[in-house]
Amino acid sequence: MPMSTTPNIAEMAALIADPSRSAMLLALLGGQTLLASELALQARITPQTASTHLAKLVEGRLLTVQSRGRHRYFRLSSAEVAHVLESLITIAPPVKVRSLRQSDQTKALHCARTCYDHIAGEVGVAVAETMVQRQWLVLGEKEFTVTAAGRVGLLPLGIDVAGLTLGRRALAKPCLDWSERRYHVAGVLGASLAELFFSRGWIVRLPATRAIRVTNLGTAGFAQYFDLPSEKLNRLPS
Amino acid sequence: MPMSTTPNIAEMAALIADPSRSAMLLALLGGQTLLASELALQARITPQTASTHLAKLVEGRLLTVQSRGRHRYFRLSSAEVAHVLESLITIAPPVKVRSLRQSDQTKALHCARTCYDHIAGEVGVAVAETMVQRQWLVLGEKEFTVTAAGRVGLLPLGIDVAGLTLGRRALAKPCLDWSERRYHVAGVLGASLAELFFSRGWIVRLPATRAIRVTNLGTAGFAQYFDLPSEKLNRLPS
DNA sequence: ATCATAGTTCGATGATAGCCGAATGATCGG
DNA sequence: CCGATCATTCGGCTATCATCGAACTATGAT
Secondary structure, three states: OOOOOOOOHHHHHHHHHOHHHHHHHHHHOOOOOEEHHHHHHHHOOOHHHHHHHHHHHHHOOOEEEEEEOOEEEEEEOOHHHHHHHHHHHHHOOOOOOOOHHHHHHHHHHHHOEEEOOEEEHHHHHHHHHHHHHOOOEEEOOOOEEEOHHHHHHHHHHOOOHHHOOOOOOOOOOEEEOOOOOOEEEOHHHHHHHHHHHHHOOOEEEOOOOOEEEEOHHHHHHHHHHHOOOHHHHOOOOO | OOOOOOOOHHHHHHHHHOHHHHHHHHHHOOOOOEEHHHHHHHHOOOHHHHHHHHHHHHHOOOEEEEEEOOEEEEEEOOHHHHHHHHHHHHHOOOOOOOOHHHHHHHHHHHHOEEEOOEEEHHHHHHHHHHHHHOOOEEEOOOOEEEOHHHHHHHHHHOOOHHHOOOOOOOOOOEEEOOOOOOEEEOHHHHHHHHHHHHHOOOEEEOOOOOEEEEOHHHHHHHHHHHOOOHHHHOOOOO
């Protein structure tokens, strides 16, 4: 007697369904690679339990490990995994604010945060929309198409589109934002934009979160290169 | 002591994580509204257990019920829920083929199927790509933008884009296809396209599946209006 | 060598939750 | 009113699994 033909969604969902595991996954949603101990801390569990959880997540191909010395670095195994998590956030009931500090954190998350390895939140969406408005990007089929104007416009920022190495990864994919409900730029271009912003010191990571803060340098930079009004960027705690 | 600031992804995932519940959800992914008894049959469980599961799914806002007489009709509560399920399929391990009949079924699913209320699979992707190639759609920021040419081109098909009622729902969103790994059209436009194809008799639902069959009428229609080669449509069991 | 740190494995415990049988409601047809 | 159908509720059984203490391995520092 044949089993049902349904794909084993349940298995993957079960991996996310545990509170400790989902906490670790969300901690990794920023695209960072974190240590087992850091993840244990994030999930508020002992290293032993974290170890078993991480083993399961790797076994289930949600995470990939990289052993270096006695350390083990974990990260999400693909952008698709990140996408699943983001879509789950979309349907999850809104976050209960328990404390002022927390409220600050969530506000920061909404404003600017890293989604896997690119920039999401208000800033990410605003940057993307500026690029579309300038006809640098056109929402093609499976991805953003970078126009000739886009290639030229990105050069002063130090991004050579033609030189971006594409693995099997798309150049510029649209990625739905759960806080803004609009798209921002993912893919290789999104990643190199994020890298650029970090290396120029426009944005910095807030400790132990996916949230990022826009620096004074960044306020000027985003205004100059992307026409972003400074009010949008200054709502964050310094 | 404040709990973690993470949204309760785990709760939603736990609802999907049970094999019986995920079977029911996948059965509803076609957009149909099904009876509790039908869902129990799909999940191969007794009506009693199905009832408790369905109660939880409604409680968790994944499903909505509509009582009519002694019957209770269930359906997915939103397109977002469908989106979560599809994205989970994307990362779930591939389906094991257990029998020939099953292989046929999966082939049909790959070729053409309904994803919530729009058309996915080869046909859905092909239609979307034709529209993009004709510049009817442009992959804008959060959604496909329908161009002037698109509005004109869709008129002969009986779709008045300006007249489409938008709730909070997007007009035309790109939706990643797990079988093709390319995008098809979701959103209000996607829904009305599907409705059109059904009402014109171009496609019909195969019983008890999300798979659809392209009729002879449809072969002609898709060729005439969307330049789809007939070979693409004829791979299905009649 | 010695100690500390990072991580895993094992075993016991405890709680959760899916499952079905049986009984109860509720609705429709005659 | 009565039997049939669709569905829910309850109770008890069982299995699964997250959790942590304790012991163990491996790497790095002194």
